[in-house]
Amino acid sequence: MAIIGLSGNTSFRIGSKPNESVLGFSLPESRDAPGRKKYWVCPEASEGFERFVAGSFDNVHLTRRVLFWGLCKAAQQGLHPHDYQLPKSGFYEELAFNFTRHAEGIEQLQVQPYLLKTTSQFGWLVDFHFRKNDDVEFSRRVQQLSLSLDSSFKRNLDCYLDRFNKIQSFVSQRRETIDQVSPPGSTNAIRTSKQFAAIASTRLRSKNYMFDGMRENRSQFGGLHQIGPLQKVEGTPKILFAFRERDRHAARTLAMALRGTKKRERFSFPGFESLFKTDIEIDGDPIVLDDLSTKSFEIALRRVQEERKSNPVTVPVFVLPDSDDNGYLGQKAIFANAGIPTQACTLRVINDDYTLKWSIANIALQIFCKAGGQPWKVRPTKDRSLIIGISQSHKLRRVGDKTEVEKYFAFSVMTDNSGLFQRLQVLGEDGSKEAYLSSLRTNLAKVLSEESQEFSQVVIHTSFKLRREEMRVIEETVQSASSSESENSCRFAVVKVNHKNRFFGFNRDTNSLVPYEGSVAKLGGGEYLVWFEGIFPDKPTVNKAFSGPTHVSFLHRSTDDSIADEALLQDLVNLSGANWRGFNAKSAPVSVFYCHLVADLVQSFQQRDLPLPRVQDLRPWFL
Template identity: 40%
Template sequence: MFGVAFSNDNITSIVVDDYSVESLHSISSQLDKIVVDNPSANIVGIFAGIKKDFDTINNYSPYYTVKSYFLKHGLAIQAVTIEQAIKKDGFKWSISGIALQLFVKLGGIPWKVKPQNKNCLIFGISSAHILDKDKNVTRYFAYSLCFDSSGQYKRLNILGQSNDKMSYISQFSQQIKAHLQEDLDDTIEKCVIHVPYKLKRDEMRCIKDSIDIAKQSHQNIIFSVIKINIINKFFGYSHFNSNIPLAGSCVRLGKREYLMWFEGLQQGSTQVVSAQNISNPVHVQFIYGPDFSEEETKSYLQDIINLSGANWRGFNAKHEPVSTLYPELIAKFAGKFDQYGINLDIGDSALEKVWFI
């Protein structure tokens, strides 16, 4: 699959009798031995046989438990549910997506997109605030992912995780400053930070302060922050018979605000294809940076659209740019691990792998 040998010679099985906590714990010790016995091998796990609704009807999660064992070793794992496997037609159509994700989790690069801004580094930032039953925040998480403008994933950075807000904000501020200094070099001409709608005011202040400090030692780099809001109050329609705008359409709302359609009708077509994905417009706002010319603004917007096509979760997944989607996926993992009382211990080698798709 994708040039990777797939035969009984390079497959090792770990079999458990059931999904009890005791049985799952045996996976950890067996995985320890596999890693020790294969020090130079590139390893990825396939967790097959779990029921799709297991986590919702039990107070523990086999999937997240096993994922934690692999992450501790810096390894990725792919789940295949019973429902997915026994449906002949469904499995036939999903096997390409499973193969794609396995290839990516092994470190493969299936495709890139053509950037408008070259020598440009993009950071996607997201956070997760865990709430108790009274809606009080009990734990704070924040992550950033680094990409180049072709959509190639570089690494995951942990920005903060704490039960205390002041401690979390302090970590958040320090880590952003550190990673900007670490990842920027003389070859970079532009640095763009993509943030979701839900980042709080004090988090945004940390980002802007960190950029101001980074600019002192990187005066030739153009910095900007763009908010990408998937959940918004806007909708739109076209004058086609279907009323669906073309994919890639953009409407200007103000000097630094835009509505964009990542999905929709294909160029040259006015009819909806049954398998075609249709989504609401995305609100995009430039919230930090110089006053760009119209041509410069278009180049940044085009890169955002391009990054929606850099999604390696599937061949047709284009609803959101990976610079905001991938950090959101990691934030959700952080919430789930916390929900099931599992320690999210990410091995160093996993920081450069797309283990979360």
């Protein structure tokens, strides 16, 4: 783990002043009395404050804050302001040391105080970060500086090794500053370990994919090609192209790629029919758009609706230009509002043979799913569970120099624990926060009550995007459902899944430092790090740039505590392989990943005053 441990049980002196009306840090009233009170806390001597000697574990939140104060002070006293960056918010405990500067941005070592609960040890959580300049567009050079691409702008297969070396080098260069951190009231610096903390890990079962006849394979593409899809499309899917006249040639190229060739001489794709064991029809009378306006998309919608009367599995495929305002959101919103999923492909992808070669299989996969097919599922854990991913996509507005919520919007994406998409459902939608939270509570309670009759377990996966009051409503609603459903066998749990975190870990047993797929490190207090992708003990070769760990927190479980940690974690690993957006697509649990896709789209629809998707949908239109 990229955590530098602190030695010993640190004590420090602070100023404290009782204040009954203001929330502050809770501390013991005295060293001998068991009671606690909330205090204003000041790190330096100040009028009206009393001196208080606190131990590290009197309040761990305060200890982290004190360590952060000390780190900021050491940086300010020992470094030029050019060499470090303090957080803009006073509530965020992270300092960035600046290193190499580029035209695109700056390489940083980000440091924050942390308590490793499994060992009861405070330390510094450190990670490499490339901070892009605000006026620089995202590019391959930015990806290269972020270590996701190598020096030749290809996938960086040594990303773990490169990241480790960056962190180690940067820590070494700032070791003197870090070792100057001292608590308030002390002249003695806090000792830090010279090595990163080692944490024991276990390994969950690897993902196995299930196809036609419930036969299994470790490869998504290989299993689909050799065995066939889990469920074929009912009927023959018809692709109806929509494009501007100037893009007709590009549409023909895409149609040719989807049909494929036996020798795969151009696209390395066997063809839609060969891969999905399903015939495909390409409509010979495509929709020619006058432009990319709302009016043109509405005309296209009426044509598609007419075609679907005779063939319900007609999928419109739009060929769009590369510009930011290329009509993608317009066509997606208008058709999703009518309950019809669309597929879009840009000219940049179609006109570049190399890009199309590696994209066409994923495009075909998305079309297959939007036509109603199910390519695969993941071998689930023993108990049949409903997984409810919950996120929000509020409509925001600027009022002066502040951002306010104009409209609150929360929704759920439901799958079972094999990863099969069930439906998308709105849980709350209102301009008033109070009314929104009330409807969120009511609708979620209804979902839990209904689904508890069918599933033995209902597990909620929450996104990091949810706000504190939303999380409170969810936890209280699940707590209530756990009590009211006590006579049934259904069990409930709430799990928070956060892939945006500062954690990173390395596997010292391999030259690449890449952890094994399914590795789990216990942090304590119901918190874990999980690697949804990685190498295998029998196949240690690195063939892609693997992502870092996901931080998982268990927030609630049924009172009987009968859902084991391992089962909840295994479901998360399984769901990370159920992503139908592409072969070997982003390895994140679909319960959360699909939520993020929908949230981003809905927020874009709202900001542009486009229609919202149909309230309940049974097909993954958002892929």
